[in-house]
Amino acid sequence: MSLDGTYDEGNIFAKILRGEMPSAKVFEDDHVFAFMDVFPQSKGHTLVIPKHSRARNLLEEEPQVLSHLILGVQRVARAVRAALQPDGIVITQFNGAPAGQTVYHLHIHIIPRWEGVPMGRHASGGMADPKELAALAEQIAAKIS
Numbered sequence: 001m002s003l004d005g006t007y008d009e010g011n012i013f014a015k016i017l018r019g020e021m022p023s024a025k026v027f028e029d030d031h032v033f034a035f036m037d038v039f040p041q042s043k044g045h046t047l048v049i050p051k052h053s054r055a056r057n058l059l060e061e062e063p064q065v066l067s068h069l070i071l072g073v074q075r076v077a078r079a080v081r082a083a084l085q086p087d088g089i090v091i092t093q094f095n096g097a098p099a100g101q102t103v104y105h106l107h108i109h110i111i112p113r114w115e116g117v118p119m120g121r122h123a124s125g126g127m128a129d130p131k132e133l134a135a136l137a138e139q140i141a142a143k144i145s
């Protein structure tokens with residue numbers, strides 16, 4: 001899908017938000033929802049999405065929603081750091097299939113990195129063990145402040 005198109009209510013993140021699909025939840029407030037990526041590029045790879053949005057990508061999003069989203073990302077990234085003590089954190093976001101986007105509900109990736117540990121491939125690695133994801137989500141959630 002290119003940058004043009006219409007929001008699909010059946011996308012996987014919309015289903016997670018509606019509770020139709022499970023997720024390893026890390027954090028939720030009135031504006032954002034954070035959960036573990038099931039094809040993680042590193043241990044602790046977390047996604048943050050706006051809850052009240054029909055934007056497929058960053059270019060379509062309302063300024064007010066973006067403000068809440070980036071503040072949510074900072075809050076969750078700080079918790080990831082506190083929980084997992086990474087050496088660095090990649091914060092990234094893709095717009096359109098040619099850029100690497102695979103799910104068309106705006107989301108931001110938080111990917112912790114450790115010296116000497118290569119980052120996994122985007123959206124194409126193995127599926128993580130749900131129990132491990134739940135444990136990581138709990139560890140990160142405990143550090144949300």
Ligand code: 5GP
Nearest residue numbers: 012023036037038039094100101102103123
């Ligand atoms: P994008 O490629 O659109 O930037 O990122 C989509 C992300 O969603 C990918 O990193 C992919 O691993 C992740 N993902 C795809 N399907 C699911 C799912 O059903 N649950 C969760 N938690 N993550 C998913």
